[in-house]
Amino acid sequence: MARPDPRLKVLFCFGYALLVATAETWEAVFWALCSSFLFAFFWRAWSLTLLKRLFGADFFLFFVVFTLPFTTAGNALLQVGPFWITKEGLLLALFIFCKSNAILLTTYVFFARNNVFELAHALHHLYLPSKLVQLLFFTLRYLELLEREFKRLFEAAKLRGFVPRTALRSYRVWAYLFASLFLRSYDRSRRIYEAMLLRGYQGYFPVWHHFSWARSDFFWLIGGSIYLIFMAILAYR
């Protein structure tokens, strides 16, 4: 079975995330979580990276999830020091945790392992404003380069004895490293613009790749739509 068209993936993922994030019932969240696990198996996404992403990534989520049991009013279950954990609080925390992880898992399966440029192309073909897609394109193109550039700057600083510390002097060095990065990016952007001018650019960025709609995509389209409708019914009953 051919992989779904990138445009479908983008649409499906956004629809899925919207429904799950705003879902009000446990059935919907349970179903979403189960199916996200299935997606991950079906597209063979399980890996160490994925586990790290799921457990390590979201500081904000943990912050919220760990405080909610204490701060929600309801039936007290357990006392920890001067605080009470409530049943309602635990359930709410679990609810949010499941929602969040279902979406995380699905976005990982659909996007993280793909070529990001394919994603940018898909957004172009979904009629996002051309300027926005151009921005995304250039950002992606030069991301890795700037990362390497910063690494070189940082290594050069380290070779000259820079040790990061919590001190004004140290922050000043960081600032100069960041400033060099911004400066180089700015200068490079001028040269890139000139290179584009020399090749006839006048504001319109021609796109070379076009997606072709395969027969299997009808299957994906119908399957995805049915799934999302089903989810919507569960979520907003």
Next chain:
Amino acid sequence: MKPLLEFKNLSFGYPGRPLFEGFNFSLKEGSRIGLIGPNGAGKSTLLRLMLGLERPKAGKIYFRGQELKKERDFYPVRREIGLLFQDPEDQLFCPTVEEDLAFGPLNLGLSRQEVAKRVAEVLQFLGLRGFEKRLTYRLSGGEKRLVALGSILTMQPKYILLDEPTGDLDWKNFQKLVSLLQNKMTSFLVVSHDFEFLELVCEEIFWLEKGRLEPLSKGQRRGIYFAIK
């Protein structure tokens, strides 16, 4: 024959750094010119002036006998004269090799078949078949240089300006470039600090220093050659 591009009495400098004063120069189709000179002499700046990326303070620039004044006047110049940048990273701004090669001709309004044909031809020409889908930012330095050259060749320019093209080429790709310039291209100006390279590919070699351009005669060339050795 009318020169392709002509500078008359041109003056230019960056703030606090005058470079050219009453400078004259002309570029003819079918000439193979080499340009050498100390760092900071203004070689790269000269190339930028030719394509209207910098504007002279005084003096005139003619393209096929037409005077160039406004930004728009330079559009046809940029179409017919290609410039290979000193740093290829600035020139390859598309994700894949194929898209980068297609950028110029698509801007010229060619049909997609036409563009595909040009891209394939240029890759063949540069011996880079199979590079279509490669990511530009993952290429090696020398490969980037060749692809950047390709991105200019797909515009099918009449004349090419190359700014230190031998930078990060290995021996094999250096040979490739030399043989391309010797056998397959007839009109180019190349800036380089590598005197032997210039000797191999150019008919005339100029020395640029203190805003003055001196043609090097055979005798002087030999003198410099031995001085370098």
Next chain:
Amino acid sequence: MHISEGILPASVLIAGGVLSLLGTAIGLKRLTPETIPRAALLTAAAFVASLIHLPLGPSSVHLVFNGLLGLMLGMAAFPAFLICLFLQAVLFQFGGLTTLGVNTFNLAFAGIVGAWFGKFFFRFGLRGVVVGGFIAGALAIFLAGFLVALELFLAGESFHAVAKLILAAHLPVALVEGVVSAFICLYLQKVRPEIFQ
């Protein structure tokens, strides 16, 4: 700090989305063919720099650069952060797709307001640039933290305590961001003042 999926109610998500849409539309309108590569490269630089963790006491912080991008890009900070956050969501699963609007609004709006105040001081020579840079950086973070807290507050009674904690957690970060931004502005103003338009 980015709000993650599944916490905010639909009404807040929608409000954030609409505001970001407006900001992005205005920002894109201001971009010309010449400034598109510039905005993109500065966005990429901010993205790269924001992945770097600086030590802060026993812990570490990463900077956000929303004040700085506000200074350099003006309204185009909206599309810039939209792209940053979109990439973080799809590449690292930070933040989220449904919170894209809210998070973009928090960072870009706060950055633009911070930059507006900071820019005022730029006319008073290099010392003014340092002060302006500090204000832009620190205010942008503090305001972003305030917006996050406000949105959590709107999410319900249970989130009030978290909201306060989040606001408090932003204070040291704002200080560091202010200091680093001040030095960055000093450097850039010396060597390439046109980067601030």
